[in-house]
Amino acid sequence: MIIAILVFRSIIIVLSTCFSKAIGGDAVDRCPRTKIPFWVVILNHFGLFEGGRVEEVAMRRGVKGFWGRVFQDVDIQVIAERDSSRVYSVALVLHSLEFVGRMTVSVDHEYDANHGLRYEVTKSSKYVTDGDLKDLPFFQRINWLSTTIIFTPLIAFILGMFFVELKWQTLLLAIAQYILSGLGITAGYHRLWSHKSYKAGMFLQLVLACWGAAAFEGSIRWWCRNHRAHHRYVDTDKDPYAVHKGFWYAHLGWMVFKQEKGRSGRVDITDLNEDKLIMWQHKNYLPIAIGFAFVLPVTLATFCWNDFWGGLVYACMGRMFIVHQATFCVNSLAHTLGSQTYSTEHTSYDHVITALVTFGEGYHNYHHEFPHDYRNGIRWYQFDPTKWVIRFSNLFGMTSSLLVFPDNEIKKARVQVKQQQLDQQKKEIDWGRPVETLDEMTWQDVRRRTEEGEILVVIENIVYKVDEFLAHHPGGPQILKFWKGRDASLAFNGETYNHSKAARNLLMNFRLAKYVTPSSTNGRSAFVSGKRLTLFFSLPRLCRLVEKLE
Numbered sequence: 001m002i003i004a005i006l007v008f009r010s011i012i013i014v015l016s017t018c019f020s021k022a023i024g025g026d027a028v029d030r031c032p033r034t035k036i037p038f039w040v041v042i043l044n045h046f047g048l049f050e051g052g053r054v055e056e057v058a059m060r061r062g063v064k065g066f067w068g069r070v071f072q073d074v075d076i077q078v079i080a081e082r083d084s085s086r087v088y089s090v091a092l093v094l095h096s097l098e099f100v101g102r103m104t105v106s107v108d109h110e111y112d113a114n115h116g117l118r119y120e121v122t123k124s125s126k127y128v129t130d131g132d133l134k135d136l137p138f139f140q141r142i143n144w145l146s147t148t149i150i151f152t153p154l155i156a157f158i159l160g161m162f163f164v165e166l167k168w169q170t171l172l173l174a175i176a177q178y179i180l181s182g183l184g185i186t187a188g189y190h191r192l193w194s195h196k197s198y199k200a201g202m203f204l205q206l207v208l209a210c211w212g213a214a215a216f217e218g219s220i221r222w223w224c225r226n227h228r229a230h231h232r233y234v235d236t237d238k239d240p241y242a243v244h245k246g247f248w249y250a251h252l253g254w255m256v257f258k259q260e261k262g263r264s265g266r267v268d269i270t271d272l273n274e275d276k277l278i279m280w281q282h283k284n285y286l287p288i289a290i291g292f293a294f295v296l297p298v299t300l301a302t303f304c305w306n307d308f309w310g311g312l313v314y315a316c317m318g319r320m321f322i323v324h325q326a327t328f329c330v331n332s333l334a335h336t337l338g339s340q341t342y343s344t345e346h347t348s349y350d351h352v353i354t355a356l357v358t359f360g361e362g363y364h365n366y367h368h369e370f371p372h373d374y375r376n377g378i379r380w381y382q383f384d385p386t387k388w389v390i391r392f393s394n395l396f397g398m399t400s401s402l403l404v405f406p407d408n409e410i411k412k413a414r415v416q417v418k419q420q421q422l423d424q425q426k427k428e429i430d431w432g433r434p435v436e437t438l439d440e441m442t443w444q445d446v447r448r449r450t451e452e453g454e455i456l457v458v459i460e461n462i463v464y465k466v467d468e469f470l471a472h473h474p475g476g477p478q479i480l481k482f483w484k485g486r487d488a489s490l491a492f493n494g495e496t497y498n499h500s501k502a503a504r505n506l507l508m509n510f511r512l513a514k515y516v517t518p519s520s521t522n523g524r525s526a527f528v529s530g531k532r533l534t535l536f537f538s539l540p541r542l543c544r545l546v547e548k549l550e
C-alpha cells in the first residue's frame with residue numbers, strides 16, 4: 001500500500017507540476033471547489049501540496065472498512081496561497097482523470113501572503129450566484145434547516161401554552177436557562193470570542209460554550225465568523241445581516257433564505273481555529289446543543305418535580321424562542337431604533353429598549369464604534385447585565401484583561417457627533433445671505449443708492465439695507481438714519497451701544513453687499529468711516545447729537 005501511494009504520489013507530482021505550468025496562477029479561480037478522496041489527504045502529509053495544505057478533513061459517514069475509508073469521498077478544507085496554484089492543479093488533474101466519481105475541491109480558506117492572514121470562505125450554500133437562487137422555486141430557496149430551528153420553538157411554545165400548565169419550578173428553570181444561554185451568546189460568543197474584549201478562565205469558557213450552544217444559534221466558530229464579517233463590512237452587501245436589505249431580512253431573513261455562496265465578506269478567524277475549546281464545540285456542536293438545550297432541562301424538570309411537558313414547552317422551546325428573538329434584535333432593532341451617540345457612519349443605534357431585550361447589547365452604536373470594549377453601556381445607569389457579569393466575575397478571578405477604550409477617545413467621538421448634529425441644525429436655520437455670495441459695492445455705489453432714498457449702513461465691511469427695520473429698531477429710527485451711508489462699525493460695537501447677539505443675528509438678514517474700497521480713489525477713502533467720524537464727533541458729542549435727533 002505504501003509503495004502504491006509513493007508511486008502514485010510521484011505520478012501526481014509530475015502531472016500536477018506540468019499542469020501547474022500549463023495553467024499558471026489562474027487555476028486558483030478556475031477550480032474553486034473539490035471533493036478529494038481520502039488518499040489525497042494522506043498524500044498531503046507527504047508534502048504533495050507544497051503551495052498549501054489540507055487543513056481539515058470531514059469524512060462522509062456510511063462507508064465502513066479500510067477500503068471504504070480509502071476510496072470514499074471526503075470534504076476537505078484547503079489552505080492555499082493565492083500565488084501558488086499547485087494545490088489546485090493537483091485537484092484539477094484528479095478531476096480530469098476522474099479517479100473517483102464526484103470530485104470538487106472545497107477551498108474553504110484563502111491565504112493572504114501579503115499580510116500573512118488566513119481567511120475562511122463561507123460555504124453557506126451550494127448556489128454560486130444570486131441569479132441561481134432567484135431561478136429556484138420559492139420553496140427551494142428556503143433554508144429549511146435554519147427555518148425549522150427558528151420556527152419550531154415559536155410554534156411549540158405557543159401551542160404548548162394552551163395545553164401545559166406552567167409550574168413555578170419550571171418557570172425558575174426556564175429563567176435560569178434563559179439567563180445562562182443568553183449570557184453564553186452575549187458574554188461568550190459575542191464579547192469574548194468575536195471581539196476578544198476580555199479573557200476568561202477555562203471553567204467560565206466551558207460554561208459559556210455549552211450554554212451558548214444551547215441557544216441554538218450555531219457554533220462559536222460559525223457565529224463569530226459571521227459577526228466579524230458584520231462588523232467589518234457593516235451596511236454593505238458583504239455584511240451577512242445588512243439592515244439596508246430590510247428589518248426582517250436582518251432579523252431572520254438572512255437565515256430563512258439560502259444565500260449565495262461566499263456572499264459574506266472574508267474575515268480572519270485564525271485565532272478561533274487554533275482554540276481547542278472552540279474547535280471542540282464546533283465539531284461536537286449538535287450533541288452539546290441538544291444536551292444543554294433539551295436533555296438537561298427536561299431531565300431536571302422530569303425527575304425533580306415530575307414536569308416533562310412543562311420542561312419541554314417552557315424551559316426548552318419557550319426559552320429558546322425568547323433567546324433567539326433577543327439575539328436577532330441586535331441585528332435588526334439595534335440597527336433601526338435609537339440614537340447615534342458616537343458615530344453616524346453606520347446604521348447602529350443606542351436604545352434602552354433594545355438593551356432590555358438583549359442583555360445589554362442595545363448600546364450598539366457605542367459597540368460598533370468601540371467593539372473591543374467589554375462594555376456596551378458605559379454609564380452606570382445603562383442596562384448592561386453582560387457587562388455586570390463580566391465585571392463581577394473579575395472580582396473572583398474568573399475574567400481578566402477587561403478592555404476599556406480610553407475615555408478621551410470616547411469623548412472625542414461624542415463631541416464629533418454633537419458637532420455634526422449642530423452643523424445639521426445650523427443648516428436648517430436662515431443665517432442671511434452668506435458673505436461669500438454677496439456682490440461688491442464701492443463707496444460711490446453706496447452713496448448713489450443712499451441718495452436715491454435707500455437706507456444703507458456699513459458695518460465691518462458689509463453693506464446692510466435696513467429700510468424695513470427702521471420702524472422696529474429698538475434704539476429708534478433716527479439713529480439709523482443718522483448712520484445712513486456711513487460706516488457704523490464702531491458705533492454698533494460699543495461706541496454708541498454694544499449690540500446683543502440677537503441684534504447681530506438679526507442684522508445678518510439685511511446683508512446687501514461686501515463693501516470694497518474703490519481703486520479709483522488711489523488709496524484715499526472717500527467713505528466716511530466711523531474712525532474718521534471720531535475725529536469730528538467725540539463720544540459725548542455724538543450722544544448729544546443722537547439725543548437731539550431723537
Ligand SMILES: [Zn+2]
Nearest residue numbers: 330331348364
Ligand atoms: Zn451591528
Ligand SMILES: [Zn+2]
Nearest residue numbers: 194227231371
Ligand atoms: Zn459585535
